[in-house]
Amino acid sequence: MKYLSTRGNASNLDFEGVTLAGLASDGGLYVPETWPRFSEAEIASMRGLSYIDLAVRVMTPFTKGSLSEAELKELCEAAYGRFSHAAVTPLVQLDSQHWLLELFHGPTLAFKDVALQLLGQLFEKFLSGSDKALTIVGATSGDTGSAAIDAVAGRERVEIFMLHPHNRISDVQRRQMTTVLAPNVHNIAIQGSFDDAQAMVKTMFNDPDVNSVLNVTAVNSINWARLMAQIVYYFAAALKLGAPERKVAFSVPTGNFGDVFAGYVAAQMGLPVERLIVATNVNDILHRALSRGDYSVSGVTPTSAPSMDIQVSSNFERLLFDLEGRDGSTTAARMKWFEQMGKMVLSADMRKRASFFASARADADETAGAMRWAYEQCGQIIDPHTAIGLHGARTANIAADVPVVTLATAHPAKFRDAVEQATGIRPALPGRVGNLFEREERYEVLPGEYAAVRDYILSNAARPALL
Numbered sequence: 001m002k003y004l005s006t007r008g009n010a011s012n013l014d015f016e017g018v019t020l021a022g023l024a025s026d027g028g029l030y031v032p033e034t035w036p037r038f039s040e041a042e043i044a045s046m047r048g049l050s051y052i053d054l055a056v057r058v059m060t061p062f063t064k065g066s067l068s069e070a071e072l073k074e075l076c077e078a079a080y081g082r083f084s085h086a087a088v089t090p091l092v093q094l095d096s097q098h099w100l101l102e103l104f105h106g107p108t109l110a111f112k113d114v115a116l117q118l119l120g121q122l123f124e125k126f127l128s129g130s131d132k133a134l135t136i137v138g139a140t141s142g143d144t145g146s147a148a149i150d151a152v153a154g155r156e157r158v159e160i161f162m163l164h165p166h167n168r169i170s171d172v173q174r175r176q177m178t179t180v181l182a183p184n185v186h187n188i189a190i191q192g193s194f195d196d197a198q199a200m201v202k203t204m205f206n207d208p209d210v211n212s213v214l215n216v217t218a219v220n221s222i223n224w225a226r227l228m229a230q231i232v233y234y235f236a237a238a239l240k241l242g243a244p245e246r247k248v249a250f251s252v253p254t255g256n257f258g259d260v261f262a263g264y265v266a267a268q269m270g271l272p273v274e275r276l277i278v279a280t281n282v283n284d285i286l287h288r289a290l291s292r293g294d295y296s297v298s299g300v301t302p303t304s305a306p307s308m309d310i311q312v313s314s315n316f317e318r319l320l321f322d323l324e325g326r327d328g329s330t331t332a333a334r335m336k337w338f339e340q341m342g343k344m345v346l347s348a349d350m351r352k353r354a355s356f357f358a359s360a361r362a363d364a365d366e367t368a369g370a371m372r373w374a375y376e377q378c379g380q381i382i383d384p385h386t387a388i389g390l391h392g393a394r395t396a397n398i399a400a401d402v403p404v405v406t407l408a409t410a411h412p413a414k415f416r417d418a419v420e421q422a423t424g425i426r427p428a429l430p431g432r433v434g435n436l437f438e439r440e441e442r443y444e445v446l447p448g449e450y451a452a453v454r455d456y457i458l459s460n461a462a463r464p465a466l467l
């Protein structure tokens with residue numbers, strides 16, 4: 001499989017190349033040259049497979065040429081062997097139409113583990129036998145950071161610098177990152193928002209002062225391998241609910257548009273998806289864009305679902321690329337305009353082409369209300385991000401005979417204060433996170449200025465000599 005950049009001006013790479021590169025050299029995001037497609041019979045034959053065997057089946061078309069099926073299986077076994085549930089991503093029924101897809105049974109209690117446990121294995125595999133080292137530079141609104149750090153802490157040849165918005169993530173999220181004291185892990189709290197951190201990361205990729213000495217890569221969902229691994233659980237859920245004979249709708253708590261884009265890819269691959277509901281909090285740029293064409297950035301408002309306090313949704317670029325006929329120069333011009341003006345308009349025609357996506361927005365009361373409904377009506381404690389998804393699922397106009405699956409993206413214990421406020425229940429942290437509140441923390445607080453962050457990374461990166 002070959003991959004091309006959404007901005008049409010970077011070398012085409014194979015799977016190994018895009019995994020190690022993270023972002024394309026023209027600032028675009030890598031996508032497969034074409035979407036692979038399974039027939040109905042092929043999808044039916046996936047029923048009953050274990051999660052690992054299903055993952056190999058779904059991901060093989062994307063990894064062809066870089067990994068054999070046996071190698072991919074070995075990596076999946078290592079990645080998913082650390083999950084605390086035998087099904088890896090179990091489904092829980094709420095009522096006659098609604099299900100939760102629990103994606104938080106990995107080591108750091110959020111859906112990010114599903115992709116990042118595999119990405120850690122992929123880095124190791126692709127670096128083995130070479131003299132290369134990688135410097136991961138990532139931005140997190142709380143969950144990607146801990147999942148990425150868990151996946152690479154202590155590994156040789158990989159060093160990680162993770163930027164988070166200072167004082168804007170939960171105490172559990174922060175400690176899951178800052179108490180990992182392995183020498184290859186560096187946490188930086190920046191005075192600013194996740195969007196500021198994400199913009200710095202993207203700038204770093206094309207900064208000659210950085211990439212002349214460091215081999216920089218990404219663990220955010222700008223890295224194609226992240227999205228690829230997230231496609232699998234859409235197949236897992238739909239197959240359990242009757243696919244390919246029966247259509248299923250998904251409601252996805254959305255920030256960077258990565259998770260829901262993985263659902264879009266699953267549909268391109270032939271999975272019968274009725275609708276994808278893009279569920280946002282009050283940082284609602286995607287809801288505004290899909291419902292009325294207004295993709296314009298306003299300030300980020302802190303909410304009880306901090307991981308979704310995002311306005312610039314990186315993966316939306318991948319959708320725009322498809323909606324505009326996969327013409328890189330059109331997408332490049334559109335993104336350049338957006339980067340300068342902070343806004344773009346989606347024409348009625350583009351919105352029509354995107355009408356496979358529905359969208360919804362939940363404010364603070366609606367988020368708390370969804371947590372209460374899940375607890376009082378269905379006996380389920382859910383986190384605020386999942387609650388936003390559930391609000392979207394329950395308010396979208398989906399026919400009563402179509403199952404609606406809400407992606408449960410984080411364990412409620414990561415957001416104990418918000419859950420307790422809404423339901424009166426303070427969820428306990430699962431044993432697998434250990435004595436988080438007794439461990440020493442280490443992180444650097446830096447101003448939200450690109451030069452300060454770049455200089456810190458350049459002076460603290462341990463292995464430039466290996467490149």
Ligand SMILES: Cc1ncc(COP(=O)(O)O)c(C=O)c1O
Pocket residue numbers: 110111142143144221253254255256257258259260307308385386409410
């Ligand atoms: C718990 C949680 N839910 C939802 C999201 C949104 O996912 P995405 O950024 O892929 O849209 C995030 C962050 O990305 C998250 O951490």
Ligand SMILES: N[C@@H](CCOP(=O)(O)O)C(=O)O
Pocket residue numbers: 139140141142143144145194219220221222255256258307308
């Ligand atoms: N919500 C994320 C933000 C980054 O998203 P990513 O999926 O692109 O890594 C987080 O929790 O860090």
